[in-house]
Amino acid sequence: MLNRLTHPFVRAGLYILVVLFLGFNRSKLDQKLPFVSSDSEIKYYQTLMFSEKGFKGITDSECIYPGKVYDPTFRFFPFDYPWAFLKNQEARSCLFQYPPVFALLNGLPAYAFGTKIVPFLPLLCLLGSLLIFDLILSYFIPVGWAVLLATLIPFGLSFPVLSAVEFSEVPLNNLLLLSFSLCLFRTLFADLHPASGTGEEKHSNFRIFSFLSGFFAVTAFFLRTESAFPVFLFGFLSFFTQESRNKLKAYLPLSILGAATSFLLIGSLNYFYSGHPMGIRFLVSSGDAMSQFSISKQIVIFQGYLFGDATKSGFLKAAPYAILIFGILSNLFRKKQLLPESIFGLVGIGTVFAIAFLSPYTAGVHHFGLRYLESGFLFLSLGISIFLYRRYVDFPKAGRVLVLVALLSLYYNYKFTREGFKILFGAIGPYTEIQNEFQSRKIIVHKGQFTNYLIGSSYLTSLHFAVINEKDAFALEEILKKNQVSSYSILEYDLEP
Known part of the structure; x- marks a missing residue:
């Protein structure tokens, strides 16, 4: 009797139920905003790039960067080693470092069915x-x-x-x-x-x-x-x-x-x-x-x-x-x-x-x-x-x-x-609070690379920049002034990395 109840097809059905339960839990994480942080956020951005471009994303592989409107050279790009790579120092073009095969395999279904499935x-x-x-x-x-x-x-x-x-x-x-x-x-x-x-x-x-x-x-x-x-x-x-x-x-x-x-x-x-x-x-x-x-x-x-x-x-x-x-x-x-x-x-x-x-x-x-x-x-x-x-x-x-x-x-x-x-x-509560704060401020300048793991899904709806020294901070400020940006927020990591 027990073996009949654990027939291969029955077992497969139980595994599907387990995955559906986990999917329900994942939906709770994404209830208000896509829940991505640290390494996951980079893979998520890569996947969204393929979901937007399809197979064109293979050759048109430059990092998604909403801040490019003010920073076309990627000088203040908020991600660096080990998440991103500036492959051409003259053109300052940028690549997310993770293998594209994962982003492509996930991005193509999203290209067809929408990004909510990602x-x-x-x-x-x-x-x-x-x-x-x-x-x-x-x-x-x-x-x-x-x-x-x-x-x-x-x-x-x-x-x-x-x-x-x-x-x-x-x-x-x-x-x-x-x-x-x-x-x-x-x-x-x-x-x-x-x-x-x-x-x-x-x-x-x-x-x-x-x-x-x-x-x-x-x-x-x-x-x-x-x-x-x-x-x-x-x-x-x-x-x-x-x-x-x-x-x-x-x-x-x-x-x-x-x-x-x-x-x-x-x-x-x-x-x-x-x-x-x-x-x-x-x-x-x-x-x-x-x-x-x-x-x-x-x-x-x-x-x-x-x-x-x-x-x-x-x-x-x-x-x-x-x-x-x-x-x-x-x-x-x-x-x-x-x-x-x-x-x-x-x-x-x-x-x-x-x-x-x-x-x-x-x-x-x-x-x-x-x-x-x-x-x-x-x-x-x-x-x-x-x-x-x-x-x-x-x-x-x-x-x-x-x-x-x-x-x-x-x-x-x-x-x-x-x-x-x-x-x-x-982490859902603090994450949502941080993301809402980023979205309300629109432009955020990170002092250093120690806070970029907090960027999450707000990367796609706000402008994030990073400066690592006073010279960069002054240069970015001049660019924003020139483009008549009236205000921006600064996020500083004040502890030892």
């Missing part, structure tokens, strides 16, 4: 991730209610749901990486799930999934460079099973073709948008990674990501059941054989550790500072879910204890996520 589009990627995650688990867990529970935990009770409600490219990146892993388990690792048959590499599906795996991997890399870590780890582990090694000869040409197709499409998009096939964000990020790398600094960042610090809440506090990776590792050493749970577990924990140690940046603050680790967390959750199920089947008593430990730890997942939502919804 904040809800990441939720569609969340729904896709739920369905792919469910499909992967169903290869290894034949019990419908267990698949449902294991899918809802990382997406409904854990921190990835916060990125989906914010306006972020992370849900799309998660969808691409989960799709990539699904393709791998239909090709290289097909022998590891019970549904696989013999000679599958000769079937047309093998060719299709091989091609798609390369396409998804490169697309995810273009979207977020840290996607290289799980892709590399999956590839590395493919050399450790005889079956996957035997399939590499048939797999690689097709996956390389898929990767080349993605590189050609998105590389061309980046080239026409920014003048470089890898995109501005990749160039800046790779340059920062090389120039800013310091062992002592990276150790501090690593500790903050895992255990928390003054700016981050800590991965282990957000998802304490991650410690069950030790059970996966113990099983791996005992059996000396790569199983699905060990592949997902190693990729997951390897991705978390690699990003936490090697990233030159910290992503957001407190409950919103773990989005770089989401893909690693999802793969780790896949591994832990499969491990718990198999442990429960093979060793019922020990399995019950492990399942109980996992269920008890879910309280902390829920608590962390609930606090994140409280912070998010608690």
Whole structure:
């Protein structure tokens, strides 16, 4: 009876209800004004540019700048590194730094259906991730209610749901990486799930999934460079099973073709948008990674990501059941054989550790500072879910204890996520007040770059400028006087940055 109630179609319906509930909550955030701040506001402006221009936005890619009417050279543009890039110092033309593929994929639907749908589009990627995650688990867990529970935990009770409600490219990146892993388990690792048959590499599906795996991997890399870590780890582990090694000869040409197709499409998009096939964000990020790398600094960042610090809440506090990776590792050493749970577990924990140690940046603050680790967390959750199920089947008593430990730890997942939502919804009042203040004043001059994260949706309805020294302030004042601007407001950050 329970299994009938958790049939794949029923589970899909429940996932749709979860996404609709999150969409309702997102609508509460946008009830008075579009709720965007910090990184999200830049991605939102980029998306609106494509929603206005359509495909023309690929070549006509200069930053949206209402203040350009007084500042055609972008001298007082309110955003700078790492959000915007002045690519031509003579013409002072400007680019928002985030990959254009995300803005294009969101902007084109908005071009057709209106901009009000824009904040809800990441939720569609969340729904896709739920369905792919469910499909992967169903290869290894034949019990419908267990698949449902294991899918809802990382997406409904854990921190990835916060990125989906914010306006972020992370849900799309998660969808691409989960799709990539699904393709791998239909090709290289097909022998590891019970549904696989013999000679599958000769079937047309093998060719299709091989091609798609390369396409998804490169697309995810273009979207977020840290996607290289799980892709590399999956590839590395493919050399450790005889079956996957035997399939590499048939797999690689097709996956390389898929990767080349993605590189050609998105590389061309980046080239026409920014003048470089890898995109501005990749160039800046790779340059920062090389120039800013310091062992002592990276150790501090690593500790903050895992255990928390003054700016981050800590991965282990957000998802304490991650410690069950030790059970996966113990099983791996005992059996000396790569199983699905060990592949997902190693990729997951390897991705978390690699990003936490090697990233030159910290992503957001407190409950919103773990989005770089989401893909690693999802793969780790896949591994832990499969491990718990198999442990429960093979060793019922020990399995019950492990399942109980996992269920008890879910309280902390829920608590962390609930606090994140409280912070998010608690910001609606102050955000609306600030936006109304900006809109009533019409022209705002920011002294420095420390207050631009407050600009939000008012950027499109008011004029925002930034000055970093007295010379700039005097020059802007003269320009405004010359254009007969009678008054403007100054916003100053009076604390240490």
